[in-house]
Amino acid sequence: MTNKIRFALIGTGMMGREHIRNLNLMPEAQIVALVDPVADSISQTQAIIPEKVAHFADVPSLLNGQAFDAVILSSPNFTHHDVLGPLMGTKTHILCEKPLATTLADAKALAEAAKTHKGVFWVGMEYRYMPPAAAFIEDIRSGKIGRLQMLAIREHRFPFLVKVGDWNRFSVNTGGTMVEKCCHFFDLMRLIVGAEPVRVFCSGAMDVNHQDERYGGAKPDIIDNSYTVVDFANGVRAMLDLCMFADGSDNQEEIAATGDKAKLEVFIPSGDIVYSPRVGFRNPTKTERRHVTVDETALNAGSHHGATFYQQRKFLDAIQGLGPIEVTADDGLRAVAMGLAAEISAREHRVVAMSELGF
Numbered sequence: 001m002t003n004k005i006r007f008a009l010i011g012t013g014m015m016g017r018e019h020i021r022n023l024n025l026m027p028e029a030q031i032v033a034l035v036d037p038v039a040d041s042i043s044q045t046q047a048i049i050p051e052k053v054a055h056f057a058d059v060p061s062l063l064n065g066q067a068f069d070a071v072i073l074s075s076p077n078f079t080h081h082d083v084l085g086p087l088m089g090t091k092t093h094i095l096c097e098k099p100l101a102t103t104l105a106d107a108k109a110l111a112e113a114a115k116t117h118k119g120v121f122w123v124g125m126e127y128r129y130m131p132p133a134a135a136f137i138e139d140i141r142s143g144k145i146g147r148l149q150m151l152a153i154r155e156h157r158f159p160f161l162v163k164v165g166d167w168n169r170f171s172v173n174t175g176g177t178m179v180e181k182c183c184h185f186f187d188l189m190r191l192i193v194g195a196e197p198v199r200v201f202c203s204g205a206m207d208v209n210h211q212d213e214r215y216g217g218a219k220p221d222i223i224d225n226s227y228t229v230v231d232f233a234n235g236v237r238a239m240l241d242l243c244m245f246a247d248g249s250d251n252q253e254e255i256a257a258t259g260d261k262a263k264l265e266v267f268i269p270s271g272d273i274v275y276s277p278r279v280g281f282r283n284p285t286k287t288e289r290r291h292v293t294v295d296e297t298a299l300n301a302g303s304h305h306g307a308t309f310y311q312q313r314k315f316l317d318a319i320q321g322l323g324p325i326e327v328t329a330d331d332g333l334r335a336v337a338m339g340l341a342a343e344i345s346a347r348e349h350r351v352v353a354m355s356e357l358g359f
């Protein structure tokens with residue numbers, strides 16, 4: 001028991017509980033505290049922890065009341081910067097849910113503070129860890145498609161779910177859809193392309209969802225469909241096709257990477273990977289299909305196709321010195337910056353150079 005990594009969970013809503021269900025599966029993790037100002041979130045979360053644990057309304061009370069080694073932060077996006085404040089520079093290991101922050105200033109401040117943080121600082125870009133996505137990335141890295149030239153990511157899904165206090169209905173709380181949701185895809189683009197973005201063009205708006213919703217009289221202002229084109233410094237071009245009123249889609253994510261030798265596609269959740277080498281005009285196709293299966297235990301512990309499990313596993317390895325920090329605060333910052341560039345682009349109907357944001 002003494003060697004266990006003691007976790008405090010900050011923000012115990014939907015994602016906090018997904019983290020708990022996964023921590024319950026990690027032999028070296030022990031949950032010792034919950035932090036949330038909303039009593040109902042605390043009691044729903046306590047119900048899925050085998051032992052009774054301490055709970056607090058905020059981080060200063062946690063620091064006064066309970067010893068811990070690591071935190072997972074899954075409070076609303078706009079709270080990340082301030083909630084992390086008292087923990088930065090300490091030895092506490094931190095997994096901060098995406099997006100790192102909602103504004104460029106807050107994201108830059110956290111990335112700067114992370115440089116001198118004494119524990120592990122990891123940003124929750126977990127789409128990297130969905131097993132079919134991870135296998136797809138591995139294939140591209142191994143040279144299977146030759147030199148990557150084009151990367152197309154499509155997410156067609158259901159509308160944003162209801163959150164505690166409806167915080168996700170307004171861009172001021174989320175950073176805007178292109179930050180809140182799409183930071184995952186901008187992170188994947190950077191990871192797969194292996195270069196930094198130069199310019200971003202996004203056409204998007206809230207055209208279908210949330211039209212009749214009002215919160216304190218205000219109508220939501222979050223993009224529900226968009227096309228985004230990103231030019232990378234190494235000449236690769238990427239695009240993101242987002243639709244949040246496509247509930248009936250078979251696959252939620254479809255990614256296609258095309259190089260000078262072949263095209264590779266992955267479909268999630270089906271787990272199919274399709275490899276199509278170039279054969280020349282009118283020659284018979286040589287398409288190969290394979291299927292990546294996700295471990296049932298990892299799959300059932302969350303709603304993200306096993307991603308939370310595999311990301312936590314690597315976070316725990318990094319804490320124990322058994323592996324590197326794979327998603328740094330700088331990665332988190334750059335994904336936020338791409339999302340903010342897309343938000344500006346959609347609002348102002350123009351191409352946004354990343355240099356305008358200081359990159």
Ligand SMILES: NC(=O)c1ccc[n+]([C@@H]2O[C@H](COP(=O)([O-])OP(=O)(O)OC[C@H]3O[C@@H](n4cnc5c(N)ncnc54)[C@H](O)[C@@H]3O)[C@@H](O)[C@H]2O)c1
Binds near residue numbers: 016083097126
């Ligand atoms: N990795 C992913 O794919 C993924 C998926 C869903 C959510 N998330 C992220 O997880 C975070 C939480 O999202 P959610 O869906 O669980 O929202 P939620 O509304 O279900 O839960 C948020 C919880 O945080 C609590 N909270 C509010 N202010 C707080 C504060 N100052 N300190 C501590 N707790 C506070 C709320 O009371 C609530 O219980 C967000 O940053 C979100 O972007 C990530």
